[in-house]
Amino acid sequence: MSDPHPQRLPEKEDKRTFLQKVAEFIHPGPDSTEELIETLAEAEDNEVIGADSRVMLERVIRMADMTAGDVMVAAPRMDLVNIEAPFDELLRQVINTAHSRFPVYQGERENIIGILMAKDLLKLQRAPELNIRALLRPAAFVPESKGLNDLLREFRSNRNHMAIVIDEFGRVAGLITIEDVLEQIVGEIEDEFDIPEDEGDIFGLADHTYRVSGDTPIERVAEAFGVALRGSDPDESFDTIGGLIAHEMGHVPKRGEHTQLGGLHFVVLHTKGGAVRWFKVSRVDENSVTG
Secondary structure, three states, X not given: OOOOOOOOOOOOOOOOOHHHHHHHHHOOOOOOHHHHHHHHHHHHHOOOOOHHHHHHHHHHHHHOOOEHHHHOEEHXXXXXXXXXXXXXXXXXXXXXXXXXXXXXXXXXXOOEEEEEEXXXXXXXXXXXXXXXXXXXXXXXXXXXXXXXXXXXXXXXHHOOOEEEEEOOOOOEEEEEEHHHHHHHHHOOOOOOOOOOHHHOOEEEOOOOOEEEEXXXXXXXXXXXXXXXXOOOOOOOXXXXXXXXXXXXXXXOOOOOOEEEEOOEEEEEEEEEOOEEEEEEEEEHHHHHHHO
């Protein structure tokens, strides 16, 4: 027979002091994300936390509402590898893009069959009889709606650094890397393209083209290639080659876009922070040969 007067479960002990209760009654905690961010700003103003800490914490809070679709590299701008491509073509693509890993497709670009690590190409170079399929690593697929917090947790648990993003119809929408996610917290991460300015800004590549920093002065580029670089608008003046190219294109260039100016062919290799960090440059008369 059940007890007609069951004993109440003990309530969780409230360990707050009286002064803490009064303070929370007068100044209740934030009820929304924006209020929490305002609280962080106040903490910075009161020198409770530093500016860098406040920025990072704010990014962590905002990241909770972000998805893979918000920060992915869209499908048209993905650098993919064709499983049927010869070794020389694969090597040239790795050199030109300087990525560490590539999605590999067979037939159509939608048919991604794995991930190729750039360092694994060394195995092919030493042993050409190897089948490139044996070097492929499994590709991870995530929906566009995947939250960045959950995605970062998965990246850490399964040690993947890249995932293919799929839209609601099961088509490839883009790709996302662990660096893309971490940059939402810590800001831009230095990578293989980030070469100190004092080490130079124009580099020769293996295919006889050049990698040129977007912040290289126009005069230096013109002198290096022996050409005249002038914009279509004589009233506009620019200091860097990146600024001039962006003006001529009429928008902030995206990776893979290209244009011609002053007898040179410019291909956008890498962008960051809304600006071009690196161009691949070749002469127009050589471009048809070097690609």
